[in-house]
Amino acid sequence: MTFQSLNAVQLRDRIQLLAQQAGVQHWDLGAACSDDCSVQVDRGEAKQLKASQRSSITVRVWNSDGLVGITSTTDLSDGGLQQALDGARQASQYGNPDDVPQFSPLATAPLPELNRPLKSRQGILPLLARLRDAEADLLGRHPAIQTVPYNGMAESLSTSLYLNSDGAVRTMERTQASLYLYAKAEEQGRKPRSSGAVRLALGSDELDIPGCIKEAAERTVSHLGYQPIETGVYRVCFTPEAFLSLLGAFSSMFSARAVLDGVSLSNRDSIGDSLAVPYLSLYDDGLHPGHLSAAPFDGEGTPTQKLCLIEAGKLRNFLHSEATARSFGVQPTGHAGLGAKVSVGPDWFVVQTSEGSSSGSALNHTTCTDPFVLIEDLSALHAGVKATQGSFSLPFDGWLVKDGERISVEAATVAGDIRSLMNSIVHLEQNLEITTRGVAPHVWVDGLSITGEA
Amino acid sequence: MTDTFSQAWSDSLQALLQRGSSAGADLVEIFLERTDHIGLLAEQDRITSVNPTFAKGAGIRVFLNGRDGFVSTNDLSQEGLTRSLDQALAMLGLEASDLSTANGFEGLSPLRDYGHDKETWLATCPSMADASSRLLQGTAQLERLGQHLQVRRGSYARDWQEVLVAASDGTFARDIRLHQSTGLSVLAADGDHRSSVGRRYGSSDRPDDLHTWDVEASAAEVCQSAGKMLRADYVEAGQMPVVLANRFGGVIFHEACGHLLETTQIERGTTPFSDKVGQSIAHSAVTAIDEGISSGAFGSLAMDDEGMEPQRTVLIKDGVLQCFISDRAGELRTGHQRTGSGRRQSHSFAAASRMRNTYIDAGPHTPEQLISSVDNGLYCKAMGGGSVGPTGQFNFSVEEGYLIKDGQLGRPVKGATLIGDAKEVMPRISMCANDLDLAAGFCGSVSGSVFVTVGQPHIKVDTITVGGR
Numbered sequence: 025m026t027f028q029s030l031n032a033v034q035l036r037d038r039i040q041l042l043a044q045q046a047g048v049q050h051w052d053l054g055a056a057c058s059d060d061c062s063v064q065v066d067r068g069e070a071k072q073l074k075a076s077q078r079s080s081i082t083v084r085v086w087n088s089d090g091l092v093g094i095t096s097t098t099d100l101s102d103g104g105l106q107q108a109l110d111g112a113r114q115a116s117q118y119g120n121p122d123d124v125p126q127f128s129p130l131a132t133a134p135l136p137e138l139n140r141p142l143k144s145r146q147g148i149l150p151l152l153a154r155l156r157d158a159e160a161d162l163l164g165r166h167p168a169i170q171t172v173p174y175n176g177m178a179e180s181l182s183t184s185l186y187l188n189s190d191g192a193v194r195t196m197e198r199t200q201a202s203l204y205l206y207a208k209a210e211e212q213g214r215k216p217r218s219s220g221a222v223r224l225a226l227g228s229d230e231l232d233i234p235g236c237i238k239e240a241a242e243r244t245v246s247h248l249g250y251q252p253i254e255t256g257v258y259r260v261c262f263t264p265e266a267f268l269s270l271l272g273a274f275s276s277m278f279s280a281r282a283v284l285d286g287v288s289l290s291n292r293d294s295i296g297d298s299l300a301v302p303y304l305s306l307y308d309d310g311l312h313p314g315h316l317s318a319a320p321f322d323g324e325g326t327p328t329q330k331l332c333l334i335e336a337g338k339l340r341n342f343l344h345s346e347a348t349a350r351s352f353g354v355q356p357t358g359h360a361g362l363g364a365k366v367s368v369g370p371d372w373f374v375v376q377t378s379e380g381s382s383s384g385s386a387l388n389h390t391t392c393t394d395p396f397v398l399i400e401d402l403s404a405l406h407a408g409v410k411a412t413q414g415s416f417s418l419p420f421d422g423w424l425v426k427d428g429e430r431i432s433v434e435a436a437t438v439a440g441d442i443r444s445l446m447n448s449i450v451h452l453e454q455n456l457e458i459t460t461r462g463v464a465p466h467v468w469v470d471g472l473s474i475t476g477e478a
Numbered sequence: 479m480t481d482t483f484s485q486a487w488s489d490s491l492q493a494l495l496q497r498g499s500s501a502g503a504d505l506v507e508i509f510l511e512r513t514d515h516i517g518l519l520a521e522q523d524r525i526t527s528v529n530p531t532f533a534k535g536a537g538i539r540v541f542l543n544g545r546d547g548f549v550s551t552n553d554l555s556q557e558g559l560t561r562s563l564d565q566a567l568a569m570l571g572l573e574a575s576d577l578s579t580a581n582g583f584e585g586l587s588p589l590r591d592y593g594h595d596k597e598t599w600l601a602t603c604p605s606m607a608d609a610s611s612r613l614l615q616g617t618a619q620l621e622r623l624g625q626h627l628q629v630r631r632g633s634y635a636r637d638w639q640e641v642l643v644a645a646s647d648g649t650f651a652r653d654i655r656l657h658q659s660t661g662l663s664v665l666a667a668d669g670d671h672r673s674s675v676g677r678r679y680g681s682s683d684r685p686d687d688l689h690t691w692d693v694e695a696s697a698a699e700v701c702q703s704a705g706k707m708l709r710a711d712y713v714e715a716g717q718m719p720v721v722l723a724n725r726f727g728g729v730i731f732h733e734a735c736g737h738l739l740e741t742t743q744i745e746r747g748t749t750p751f752s753d754k755v756g757q758s759i760a761h762s763a764v765t766a767i768d769e770g771i772s773s774g775a776f777g778s779l780a781m782d783d784e785g786m787e788p789q790r791t792v793l794i795k796d797g798v799l800q801c802f803i804s805d806r807a808g809e810l811r812t813g814h815q816r817t818g819s820g821r822r823q824s825h826s827f828a829a830a831s832r833m834r835n836t837y838i839d840a841g842p843h844t845p846e847q848l849i850s851s852v853d854n855g856l857y858c859k860a861m862g863g864g865s866v867g868p869t870g871q872f873n874f875s876v877e878e879g880y881l882i883k884d885g886q887l888g889r890p891v892k893g894a895t896l897i898g899d900a901k902e903v904m905p906r907i908s909m910c911a912n913d914l915d916l917a918a919g920f921c922g923s924v925s926g927s928v929f930v931t932v933g934q935p936h937i938k939v940d941t942i943t944v945g946g947r
Contacts, residue, residue: 073569076550096531098552115528173746218868365527407863407875413672417895419873437945475715475945
């Protein structure tokens with residue numbers, strides 16, 4: 025099956041027929057198809073040119089005992105679909121009777137309008153030419169920038185759909201393009217330093233290539249004059265990107281699935297609890313105009329929505345699937361995957377100052393003269409975050425800022441507890457920045473432990 | 479075309495290789511794959527998730543003047559494969575041709591079939607019922623042996639893969655691979671105190687592995703660690719000597735040095751060791767191996783994903799760099815001979831030079847001698863995950879740690895992260911013990927996530943930065 029032939033109605037009819045033949049009355053499925061290409065370069069030469077055409081389907085069936093089984097396959101032929109149905113029926117014998125997902129009650133509700141027009145794709149050779157130019161431009165920005173070891177430009181066209189035996193038919197199609205440039209710079213007798221920038225767009229013609237080059241060059245060069253930092257407790261300012269990545273690593277605080285599984289810092293009764301300083305509010309807004317990968321529905325067909333998670337410091341809502349929503353007596357929120365045990369996760373965080381509230385501080389990372397550490401990027405979140413315990417110990421890239429002068433920090437870690445951190449926020453700057461992870465201002469936090477090599 | 483990969487694919491693949499060679503490609507490689515995966519999760523005393531997944535696809539790679547174009551597809555029809563090949567050729571400015579004047583292609587060699595005696599493996603693996611039963615035994619043992627356990631989990635994954643590799647240099651090889659992994663994990667909670675501990679066990683090519691798994695010993699190890707760490711204090715940050723335990727302690731070498739010895743890093747200019755073959759890059763106590771031949775080890779292979787048999791590759795001998803881990807592209811672009819290390823997660827990725835079973839070899843000391851040599855330091859009994867950055871800086875978390883005071887193990891500590899730079903740390907591994915042991919893991923890198931083994935004996939690092947509070 026090729027990309028062009030993933031047709032929701034045809035697929036529904038084929039599955040319906042196969043399901044009837046197999047005696048399956050109740051089923052749903054998610055399917056995806058994509059056509060991607062990407063390029064990488066190395067000092068003016070094409071390094072690797074890649075393309076892929078992929079398709080996959082995940083089908084769930086409910087057996088005569090009402091238990092659910094699931095199977096995934098990349099084979100969308102009739103034989104492949106039959107194998108998937110058989111696999112799902114077999115798996116349903118091991119379905120968990122204590123936690124049986126059902127169709128989302130919102131699987132046929134109207135979908136939100138998303139203004140994400142499809143863009144024409146340029147093809148691999150134009151991408152290659154533009155990436156070559158971008159690499160050459162970046163290499164010419166500073167004599168210490170010797171290579172751009174991690175780089176790539178990509179564009180894709182993808183289709184996703186959700187169908188169920190009650191007649192739900194959800195489809196979406198989107199285009200997306202990306203550019204990343206990570207440069208390596210080195211000065212004689214000193215360690216190499218690396219940094220970079222990323223840009224996303226709906227189409228490769230819309231990628232902000234000059235902005236990406238400028239940011240990658242400035243960030244890389246800014247880390248050349250590095251120094252070790254003394255171990256101690258510091259006032260820290262997180263860039264929007266860094267703060268959002270930390271918050272994302274602890275998103276199980278907001279997941280009803282994690283609450284029910286006992287692996288969240290929150291519990292069933294946490295709604296209304298104080299989680300952060302009163303001037304912080306947090307939304308999950310999968311429909312935000314800055315979210316280029318936005319989807320109008322989740323894995324269960326539930327419409328995507330904007331959801332308030334923290335209002336004026338207090339926990340207001342959890343993220344839900346159909347099953348968790350039923351358990352909590354609320355509506356699904358559009359944050360589900362598709363599974364026998366359905367995963368729940370955030371979409372697009374928006375961090376902002378609570379309406380009508382203020383920290384009372386005027387801290388600004390561009391003008392502050394008192395010493396602080398500006399954390400630009402956190403690394404190894406998969407290893408350094410203990411989400412079930414609330415603790416983190418993470419390497420970071422950043423600067424020690426004194427009297428307005430930025431000194432890049434050599435190998436260091438920042439450690440703390442997310443609950444303490446959320447209540448030690450001293451200021452959220454006014455300017456909200458759209459990043460590849462969400463929207464946030466620079467966030468100031470007092471009293472974080474930093475380990476350095478000085 | 480048959481569903482099973484066999485000699486029957488020869489004509490079809492030869493036609494494709496001839497088409498690519500005639501177009502002017504230096505080399506054309508076709509990788510075909512079928513997989514059958516199942517994942518199970520047990521929570522408390524229930525099976526809560528059963529996930530079977532079937533996949534098939536092809537990855538087609540074309541080389542020209544050191545560059546390559548790669549296309550992957552789920553479509554294994556002749557039409558689909560031809561379309562993908564033509565797309566890969568076009569990337570390099572080549573035009574497909576049906577002319578019979580193949581550019582150096584002299585036909586495929588006879589099929590080397592490493593899978594012929596493995597046909598029954600899939601059928602002899604544990605059934606869903608068997609696997610479910612074993613996992614529930616695991617969570618029951620956790621309940622029996624642990625205290626303050628809020629969450630008990632067991633997981634099992636079985637990955638069966640059939641691959642066929644054909645290339646215009648005549649390579650024609652087939653294999654069947656089987657990887658199974660089991661894991662137990664707990665979250666212990668008592669008031670404000672929490673600890674989360676997990677252990678994974680894995681093997682290759684052993685269909686009966688789940689039946690021979692020592693459930694009780696695994697559960698005891700997890701519960702003991704969780705109990706020790708439940709009320710542990712946070713470690714005090716600083717620079718100090720560290721003793722790293724054997725088995726998964728080997729992640730330090732994997733992250734800090736192993737990745738920098740892959741030829742992909744030479745190509746990128748991101749390894750400080752590119753011109754150091756024959757020179758000392760580590761303490762003379764260090765000899766390091768990467769191999770794909772240990773029976774049943776998670777990173778072992780009968781052939782790599784480019785059809786080459788694996789080897790035992792000595793990377794570092796007595797501190798001196800011997801060679802790099804290399805694949806086809808690595809050999810072409812850097813001159814380092816292939817080592818049977820061309821690996822990929824699936825047909826969606828082009829193969830790259832990747833580690834297999836990688837470990838520091840055993841030394842002459844006992845683990846007690848290492849600990850007794852430290853006045854004030856940290857003993858890392860169990861490691862969490864880690865990563866290495868583009869300039870060789872590495873980091874990894876310590877899951878179970880103990881202070882060392884006056885040569886004796888002291889109280890447990892949590893929250894430690896080891897950070898450093900490979901070039902600086904390797905010369906500081908000054909003592910290796912005599913208790914080499916291996917542990918299964920997954921390594922994510924340029925060609926996706928692959929099965930690996932890390933390992934080492936107990937080792938002592940004279941000084942390293944320990945991040946904490």
